[in-house]
Amino acid sequence: MTDAAPAAAAPSTGEQTGPPTAELTIGRPAHGGHFVARHEGRVVFVRHALPGERVRVRFTDTADDASFWRADVVEVLEGSPHRVDHVWPVADALRAAARGRSAVGGAEFGHIDLAEQRRLKSAVVEEQLSRLGGTDRAVVVEPAPGESEDGLGWRTRAAFAVDAAGRLAMHLHRSHEVLPVQEMPLAVGPVNALRLWTLDLSGMERVDVAVPSGGGEPLVLLVPAPGTTPKRVGTVAASIDGASVGVLDPASGQVQRLKGRTWLQESVLGTDYRVTGAGFWQIHRGAPEALVSAVLDGLVPAPGERVADLYAGAGLFTVPMARAVGPDGAVLSVEGSAGTSRDARRNLHGQGHVSIVQGRVDAVLGRRTDRLDIVLLDPPRAGAGKKVVRQIAAARPRAVGYVSCDPASFARDLGYFRAAGWTLDSLRVFDLYPHTHHLEIFARLLPPAA
Structure with missing residues (x-):
């Protein structure tokens, strides 16, 4: 249930000496x-x-x-x-x-x-590609499938703070200070329909809400403040109507069920996925469809091919690629989060040609010497880094697909690929976060000519 968008930067601790x-x-x-x-x-x-x-x-x-x-x-x-x-x-x-x-x-x-907004995002991607990736490329930012004209009502995940009076709140930018809020116009309707701002959330430190992309019962995760009693948590949970409710331990990612279920069922292009509690999932209601379509159209996995899906999450891309390569192919799914990796195992149950490994991507790749036909990576905001790029290049795939939510780390990694002789073949950029500066990239990279 975590965002693709980053947490706000910490407040500055430097001495303020300039003009106000x-x-x-x-x-x-x-x-x-x-x-x-x-x-x-x-x-x-x-x-x-x-x-x-x-x-x-x-x-x-x-x-x-x-x-x-x-x-x-x-x-x-x-x-x-x-x-x-x-x-x-x-x-x-x-x-x-x-x-x-x-x-x-x-x-x-x-x-x-x-x-x-989209023209500005295009300019930012172009600048990062040129400055960090050594590549000049015109960029057009595409809206998500089914995007509304006003760019509102797209967030299926939202994280709220709680103020000292027990009211639903959000942090001021780069601050620990919070402000009470009511409706969030970027969120899908079912998030606002819970009317959490009308409840007494005293004792809670944070309240996260997730709604399946295609609709369905929301899941509310409560993060109690230190010292909050189980009785108080139960009282808050009982006041929330129309949603499953659980308690989230932010340190471990574990969720304790209070009522309903602790997972969501997502559906993308006819395939169902289970996403547990705080597990990662794209937050725009149209993002999974847009990105899966881009990956399949860009990489065209064929029957019998060997594929690696790195930073694979709950299997958003692993499932359709496993279907495309069929039982004569082989798919490796690598995910660092133990809980999200368990979701991938459920979502790929019975797929004998899929290997699901929970661990660091560089460590897993470091133990393998076999050749791959396709590598797909969807790293966190920090990107993959030089070591992983070198490991991918050493596997000699016919194509690499790179999904990124950060143009700077993507452009830096592109520079590493280019230094190894790879080229940026195709690039698509999606506006999956309207009214914010964030975006999502899918790129296809091709190896040096033999």
Whole structure:
């Protein structure tokens, strides 16, 4: 039930020595949801802006020894034609500034019209490919299948904080401070239909909600604060109607059932998957279909081929590839999370030609010397890294498929592949996180010519 999107960065601990505010002219977009400006020769990464705008900003990180500063827009002096009313008031930096606080995180592009969001994301991917991957490539960002015109109502997973009064809340950007919230416009309808903001959630530290992509009963996971009694947890669980409820241990990922079931059934292109508790799953309701289709169309696994699915999760890609190569083929699934690997075993039960290994990808690949026909990898935000790229290249596959949620780590790894003689053959970029800076990439890489 974890996001593909990262947690907010920790608050700065550097001493704030710079000016509190300044007027800046905004330049190009930068990776991470920022826009580049300069103040007295120093680079400033500004959030909640748009290229070409003249804005007043409040500096949030101004340590003298920092290589750059950070700032938030508090007033627009000369606006962009692509600026619109923010889709979520509590995430609107201008409204927040008028109240003397920061905005909540999670919708940092909500002030930008949707078409321009995608153009900005294209520019960021192009810049990362050129700077880190040594590749110049025009990029078009595609919407997810069935995307709404306003880009709302797509999140099937949402994580909430709880404030000191027991109210549903979310963290302010790069802060431990929380703000009470009600409806979350990026979430699918069943998340908001639970009306968790009407409940007394006292004693809880966090509340996670997941809904199957195709609809169905939600699963609510409670994370109690230290010292909360089982009786209090039970009272909160009993107040939640229309959902299964469990208790999540964040350290182990284990879920204790309180009512209903501790897993969700997902369905993608006619295939059912079981995803337990906090197990990873793509959060946009259309993401699984979009990515599975891209992988199959891009790699075209054939009967009898040998395939490795690295960072395989619950088997989103392993299942259709196992079907494509058939019993005469062989599929290796490698996943680091023990709980998610157990889901993969359930989802691939009875598939004798599939080997499911729980462990580190580099360790598993280091024990294998056989050749592979196809390698697919979907690493975490940090990417695969040089060692894994070298191991994949040594397996001499006819093609590598790379799924990534981070253009910087993808471009860096692409550079490693290119140094080994590989080429970027095809690239698709999907806007699976509207109103945020996040995106998803699928690339097909081809080996050096024999």
